[in-house]
Amino acid sequence: xxxxxxxxxxxxxxxxxxxxxxxPGPQHGPxxxxxxxxxxxxxxxxxxxxxxxxxxxxxxxGYVGTVDPNEPGHYPVCPLLRLTGLACPGCGGxxxxxxxxxxDIAAALGSNALAVLGYAAFAVLWVLWTVRAAxxxxxxxxxxxxxHWWAIxxxxxxxxxxxxxxxxxxxxx
Numbered sequence: 001x002x003x004x005x006x007x008x009x010x011x012x013x014x015x016x017x018x019x020x021x022x023x024p025g026p027q028h029g030p031x032x033x034x035x036x037x038x039x040x041x042x043x044x045x046x047x048x049x050x051x052x053x054x055x056x057x058x059x060x061x062g063y064v065g066t067v068d069p070n071e072p073g074h075y076p077v078c079p080l081l082r083l084t085g086l087a088c089p090g091c092g093g094x095x096x097x098x099x100x101x102x103x104d105i106a107a108a109l110g111s112n113a114l115a116v117l118g119y120a121a122f123a124v125l126w127v128l129w130t131v132r133a134a135x136x137x138x139x140x141x142x143x144x145x146x147x148h149w150w151a152i153x154x155x156x157x158x159x160x161x162x163x164x165x166x167x168x169x170x171x172x173x
Contacts, residue, residue: 065101092173
């Protein structure tokens with residue numbers, strides 16, 4: 001007969017000396033292998049698309065600034081203006097861009113104030129886009145709701161109606 005004491009019975013929920021959980025449990029295999037993180041995109045590549053868009057806008061303003069829309073024959077006449085005598089919301093937009101390209105903001109506003117508002121909105125959105133791209137952040141996701149589209153449509157409609165009424169001649173092209 002052996003004089004050594006017998007081991008104590010295991011206590012439920014306790015862990016054995018090996019540090020592994022007692023009883024049946026998940027089998028631990030080799031550690032999972034993850035693919036390496038993608039290399040960061042260089043700043044010049046992140047800002048290439050905003051720069052290309054800006055180059056296109058500068059080229060368009062450069063062309064309109066060079067080829068004067070106030071001289072007949074350079075650009076087509078608005079079909080709505082030609083057929084009805086009514087100015088559409090875009091009438092005067094080229095003259096506005098021409099004045100804007102030459103730094104004459106007052107003349108640009110006088111030709112088409114809504115277009116100047118569009119230039120400002122574009123500039124703000126472009127700067128936000130470029131700053132976010134340079135910082136490596138995702139671009140803004142503009143998701144206008146139906147209310148926003150109705151508001152924009154209402155502003156354009158009111159602008160169009162007012163510029164064609166006698167008291168709105170300041171908005172006429």
